[in-house]
Amino acid sequence: MTRHFLRDDDITPAEQSEILDLAAELKKDRWADKSLAGPKTVAVIFDKSSTRTRVSFAVGIADLGGSPLIISTANSQLGGKETPADTARVLERQVAAIVWRTYAQAGLEEISKGTTVPVVNALSDDFHPCQLLADLLTIREHKGELKGLTLSFFGDGASNMAHSYVLAGVTAGMHVRVASPEDYAPREDIVADADRIAAQTGGSVTLLTDPLEAAAGADVIVTDTWVSMGKEEEKLARLRDLGQYKVTQETMSVADSEAIFIHCLPADRGYEVDAEVIDGPQSVIWDEAENRLHAQKALLVWLLRQG
Structure with a gap:
């Protein structure tokens, strides 16, 4: 079953601890895991401006051997002519995961339904779980x-x-x-x-x-x-x-x-x-800002292992 991370309680206490343990391991050895080798592509979608989220996901995906595909909704059909669900059906055939920094939590919930790749909430109006x-x-x-x-x-x-x-x-x-x-x-x-x-x-x-x-x-x-x-x-x-x-x-x-x-x-x-x-x-x-990189790498690795 495909696992998503849309809000903080989408993972159990044991799973949260497991992800944090993995993040600590990846921080010690930044190049140890190549779960996205291929390179596999991860779509990283932005409705809102960003510094830490954009940099940490782009760098982290590259660290894992993958290719980050940065998408601005202003230059895509998402939210305009196309529904989140239809966009997800297009993306899931070409990417390993979908990361979305958006406004309404409902859009994340819609894009995750029936999607065969993990969807990650990179920020919404309701939560910021990463x-x-x-x-x-x-x-x-x-x-x-x-x-x-x-x-x-x-x-x-x-x-x-x-x-x-x-x-x-x-x-x-x-x-x-x-x-x-x-x-x-x-x-x-x-x-x-x-x-x-x-x-x-x-x-x-x-x-x-x-x-x-x-x-x-x-x-x-x-x-x-x-x-x-x-x-x-x-x-x-x-x-x-x-x-x-x-x-x-x-x-x-x-x-x-x-x-x-x-x-x-x-x-x-x-x-x-x-x-x-x-x-x-x-x-x-500043430790906190750096740890976005390690925590998100661990999250992506963990989600991909669940599939």
Whole structure:
């Protein structure tokens, strides 16, 4: 059966750990796996602009012996004259996998139905699961075992990043705190899904409005841009609503003394996080950015092995 990775809970806790183990192995020996030798081609489709996703997938596919085919929807029929399902039927006869950075989660779900090659969510409005694999790899490198750690997210709790932290975090057995205004809380159905997973893994999800309460004793402090692509017209309102959730030196001082700071980037310095935190000794954002490469290579290898 073809496996897809459309949201963080498409993999079990054991599978998540397996992918992270493989990522660590591939990081140690970057050229060890040639699952895409041929070269096989992977279609990497972009509706949204990108730096880290584009580079890490293109380089990673090449590392695995394959050829990345970068497609812009602005220069293709996808989303115009052709449905995602029809595009998938064309691509699956020529490529080994499909990676799509898009807006609506529904498009990813449609393109995956009946498709005989793996489909990977490289970002949607609802989730960013590839980023979370990289983040978990980074946290594991710096903190050791993931299970039992407390991760605190600050800002827009209804964002794709917050949703993925909630799901991926509890899948790893972590305690995830989301600090946000009530109007920016994570979707109830996603929290419910996370609670079901947490009951099996020993993790938890806690929604808070007090940022310092959320930071207290945390092992990992994380935030994301307050103004995601497609929401630029909301910038002033978001800066007003989310201002107290900026990650500052005070935030870090309340967290565990050995806490680390992560951010998926790009960061709006001075808005959701102070530059002193980004450039400070507890920041591991550059390791995190590099780990997109290793985590996504591991994901592709793992998905191809499932077929």
